[in-house]
Amino acid sequence: MAIEFDNNLPIYLQVMDYIKKQIIAGHLKPGDKIISVREMAAELQINPNTIQRTFQELERELIVETRRGLGRYVTSEETKIMEIKKDMASNLLDHFIQGMQELGFDNVDIVKIVAHAVNESNDEQE
Amino acid sequence: MAIEFDNNLPIYLQVMDYIKKQIIAGHLKPGDKIISVREMAAELQINPNTIQRTFQELERELIVETRRGLGRYVTSEETKIMEIKKDMASNLLDHFIQGMQELGFDNVDIVKIVAHAVNESNDEQE
Amino acid sequence: MAIEFDNNLPIYLQVMDYIKKQIIAGHLKPGDKIISVREMAAELQINPNTIQRTFQELERELIVETRRGLGRYVTSEETKIMEIKKDMASNLLDHFIQGMQELGFDNVDIVKIVAHAVNESNDEQE
Amino acid sequence: MAIEFDNNLPIYLQVMDYIKKQIIAGHLKPGDKIISVREMAAELQINPNTIQRTFQELERELIVETRRGLGRYVTSEETKIMEIKKDMASNLLDHFIQGMQELGFDNVDIVKIVAHAVNESNDEQE
DNA sequence: GTGGTCTAGACCACT
DNA sequence: GTGGTCTAGACCACG
Numbered sequence: 001m002a003i004e005f006d007n008n009l010p011i012y013l014q015v016m017d018y019i020k021k022q023i024i025a026g027h028l029k030p031g032d033k034i035i036s037v038r039e040m041a042a043e044l045q046i047n048p049n050t051i052q053r054t055f056q057e058l059e060r061e062l063i064v065e066t067r068r069g070l071g072r073y074v075t076s077e078e079t080k081i082m083e084i085k086k087d088m089a090s091n092l093l094d095h096f097i098q099g100m101q102e103l104g105f106d107n108v109d110i111v112k113i114v115a116h117a118v119n120e121s122n123d124e125q126e
Numbered sequence: 127m128a129i130e131f132d133n134n135l136p137i138y139l140q141v142m143d144y145i146k147k148q149i150i151a152g153h154l155k156p157g158d159k160i161i162s163v164r165e166m167a168a169e170l171q172i173n174p175n176t177i178q179r180t181f182q183e184l185e186r187e188l189i190v191e192t193r194r195g196l197g198r199y200v201t202s203e204e205t206k207i208m209e210i211k212k213d214m215a216s217n218l219l220d221h222f223i224q225g226m227q228e229l230g231f232d233n234v235d236i237v238k239i240v241a242h243a244v245n246e247s248n249d250e251q252e
Numbered sequence: 253m254a255i256e257f258d259n260n261l262p263i264y265l266q267v268m269d270y271i272k273k274q275i276i277a278g279h280l281k282p283g284d285k286i287i288s289v290r291e292m293a294a295e296l297q298i299n300p301n302t303i304q305r306t307f308q309e310l311e312r313e314l315i316v317e318t319r320r321g322l323g324r325y326v327t328s329e330e331t332k333i334m335e336i337k338k339d340m341a342s343n344l345l346d347h348f349i350q351g352m353q354e355l356g357f358d359n360v361d362i363v364k365i366v367a368h369a370v371n372e373s374n375d376e377q378e
Numbered sequence: 379m380a381i382e383f384d385n386n387l388p389i390y391l392q393v394m395d396y397i398k399k400q401i402i403a404g405h406l407k408p409g410d411k412i413i414s415v416r417e418m419a420a421e422l423q424i425n426p427n428t429i430q431r432t433f434q435e436l437e438r439e440l441i442v443e444t445r446r447g448l449g450r451y452v453t454s455e456e457t458k459i460m461e462i463k464k465d466m467a468s469n470l471l472d473h474f475i476q477g478m479q480e481l482g483f484d485n486v487d488i489v490k491i492v493a494h495a496v497n498e499s500n501d502e503q504e
Numbered sequence: 505g506t507g508g509t510c511t512a513g514a515c516c517a518c519t
Numbered sequence: 520g521t522g523g524t525c526t527a528g529a530c531c532a533c534g
Contacts, residue, residue, distance in 0.1 A: 010134055013134060093222070093240070096218050096221070096240075102151065103151070104211075110240065111244055114222075117219055118233040
């Protein structure tokens with residue numbers, strides 16, 4: 001449950017990312033109640049206000065909804081969740097490929113490198 | 127020549143990255159003289175203090191060296207440059223693969239997605 | 253029967269307004285018995301405590317009176333009701349005119365705009 | 379420069395409104411530099427964080443833009459400003475007319491009342 | 505000097 | 520108990 005924080009990025013953004021991934025991975029399902037701000041703050045060892053900020057932003061992105069006095073819930077719109085997954089994947093991909101190209105790798109290299117890395121990670125799993 | 131800045135990341139880190147990529151891509155060669163802080167500040171529309179900070183860090187990483195009275199130069203150690211390239215590529219790769227796995231893509235998916243994206247980027251270039 | 257709540261305003265104030273309007277519009281007449289807190293809470297999808305608070309305030313404003321063991325009733329003083337109507341209208345009017353003036357509309361503009369809006373609303377009704 | 383705050387509405391929303399009106403009224407012109415968060419906080423006797431929140435929202439609405447280390451500026455897009463004016467006027471109008479209708483005033487009444495109020499305010503000015 | 509973020513702790517409306 | 524807002528004061532990156 002602990003997040004490894006990157007000091008160069010606002011915490012609330014990193015927690016947003018963390019929660020989005022929890023949703024996409026299915027650990028938080030559409031319509032699920034989300035633990036309270038105070039609880040999550042305690043678990044992640046972060047100030048409640050920072051968690052509050054996190055959810056404020058997630059709510060603005062329609063990923064989460066608040067019910068007065070009851071708590072917060074994951075949006076029940078499955079399409080929204082698929083959309084987030086696509087967006088996040090697409091961002092990762094663009095960032096990676098553009099970065100590799102700027103480092104002078106050509107397309108063939110890039111595919112090879114990924115294939116190789118993936119095989120290694122396979123070996124580890126076995 | 128303008129960098130698109132991400133407001134959520136310190137500018138000096140983004141400029142460091144930019145310069146490293148210039149070196150690795152060969153636009154700045156080992157031993158090359160680097161333009162002055164003021165010049166670069168003007169080009170990138172950034173405050174000279176921030177550029178100064180950038181070079182301080184690059185110097186700490188032994189990528190750049192200052193010769194008193196002469197200016198700043200790219201390190202002439204080619205091995206150092208190869209090392210940076212490897213580091214940056216490795217960071218990109220790890221970040222990408224870890225992220226994709228957290229989103230629930232398996233290894234086969236990941237390779238497919240990259241291969242597909244790379245082909246598209248080929249088409250654009252033609 | 254559902255109220256559209258403005259999240260930025262206390263609910264009990266919004267329900268007070270709603271009930272006052274019901275009285276003024278004649279849907280609740282002087283001396284009428286008011287449905288129970290529980291019933292209203294269920295209808296408006298609000299917690300009974302909040303409805304309770306609403307009536308407390310309405311009682312303080314002498315718009316509603318509690319008869320022990322019998323329930324709550326709309327005040328039977330017609331003058332009181334006229335007074336409320338005048339107050340609410342006057343508040344609406346002041347708020348509107350002051351706001352429009354702050355936006356730079358002069359008096360002639362304001363009358364024109366209202367006349368125009370009212371005609372449109374006429375058309376819709378036909 | 380002092381705002382009369384309504385205790386039932388978040389301060390940051392009231393300050394947002396205040397600033398929008400300043401812009402629409404021309405006291406803040408497109409492209410103008412806005413006084414610093416700390417300064418405005420001192421003037422309005424509000425905590426700087428609350429002002430910060432105000433501008434965060436105004437920036438999201440594209441009414442204000444931030445230049446790193448330099449300060450905040452009113453958007454230079456005049457169309458945006460006209461748009462805000464129209465929105466705010468339209469909100470005021472809708473709120474007023476709907477409210478009056480709910481109080482049982484018909485369209486003719488409403489126009490009469492506004493015309494009368496406006497004449498009074500004219501008399502005061504003379 | 506500027507804005508951006510974070511912590512700490514408080515009060516409120518609502519369930 | 521929940522979330523929403525506000526205050527107070529701190530540190531950081533940037534100019």
